[in-house]
Amino acid sequence: MNDTILIVEDEPKIARLVADYLSKSGYASDHIDHGNAVMEWLEENQPMLILLDLMLPGTDGLTLCRQIRERFPAIPVIMLTARVEEVDRLLGLELGADDYICKPFSPREVVARVKAVLRRSHGVASVGEDSVAAADRLTLDEDGWRALAGSEDLNLTAVEFQLLKVMMHSPGRIFSRDQLMDHMYRDHRIVSERTVDSHVKKLRRKIADIWPERDIIRSVYGVGYKYQPEE
Numbered sequence: 001m002n003d004t005i006l007i008v009e010d011e012p013k014i015a016r017l018v019a020d021y022l023s024k025s026g027y028a029s030d031h032i033d034h035g036n037a038v039m040e041w042l043e044e045n046q047p048m049l050i051l052l053d054l055m056l057p058g059t060d061g062l063t064l065c066r067q068i069r070e071r072f073p074a075i076p077v078i079m080l081t082a083r084v085e086e087v088d089r090l091l092g093l094e095l096g097a098d099d100y101i102c103k104p105f106s107p108r109e110v111v112a113r114v115k116a117v118l119r120r121s122h123g124v125a126s127v128g129e130d131s132v133a134a135a136d137r138l139t140l141d142e143d144g145w146r147a148l149a150g151s152e153d154l155n156l157t158a159v160e161f162q163l164l165k166v167m168m169h170s171p172g173r174i175f176s177r178d179q180l181m182d183h184m185y186r187d188h189r190i191v192s193e194r195t196v197d198s199h200v201k202k203l204r205r206k207i208a209d210i211w212p213e214r215d216i217i218r219s220v221y222g223v224g225y226k227y228q229p230e231e
């Protein structure tokens with residue numbers, strides 16, 4: 001695997017902008033603007049990450065994402081989509097993309113997500129654990145079913161702990177309410193989306209009691225929630 005990022009995007013302006021920002025952050029990139037050229041290119045080149053647009057001429061992003069997962073499972077994929085509603089549908093399809101970014105996005109956001117996904121896929125500690133001092137860190141004691149904000153126990157219920165754990169294992173990744181529901185109860189009891197919202201609300205309040213200024217569990221309008229540690 002080499003150290004370039006492949007940008008698959010048919011809008012030259014967007015591709016150039018993203019490539020510029022990646023280059024400023026020290027990442028080299030390659031660019032493909034047609035869906036039909038991607039798989040063949042990958043047979044010869046192994047990028048360390050792929051930014052994949054959904055709507056492409058030729059083979060579309062959905063099909064490509066599936067093919068990449070099957071043929072090159074080790075290469076992380078971030079999908080670029082035009083609409084926030086689209087993300088929910090994509091999550092439901094379980095394509096195996098590592099993250100989703102909605103247009104219009106800021107190139108800075110793309111670079112931040114690229115860094116987060118690369119850290120995750122290399123099995124390195126999450127962003128929060130990397131650079132945030134211990135006193136400001138959120139940690140999970142998975143055996144004790146406890147979460148600590150610095151050294152303070154958040155006193156979470158089992159359900160709140162499960163929700164936090166799922167999100168913390170994939171920093172930056174957006175989870176739909178459906179996906180969170182699957183993790184809430186081991187007995188797979190049926191709960192409504194409003195139940196998820198209410199548990200997340202309590203979880204956020206407990207974190208806010210200790211760190212009122214921080215927005216660690218973020219709600220993504222129309223989609224769901226994500227754990228977003230500070231850089």
Ligand code: CA
Nearest residue numbers: 010053055056
């Ligand atoms: Ca496009």
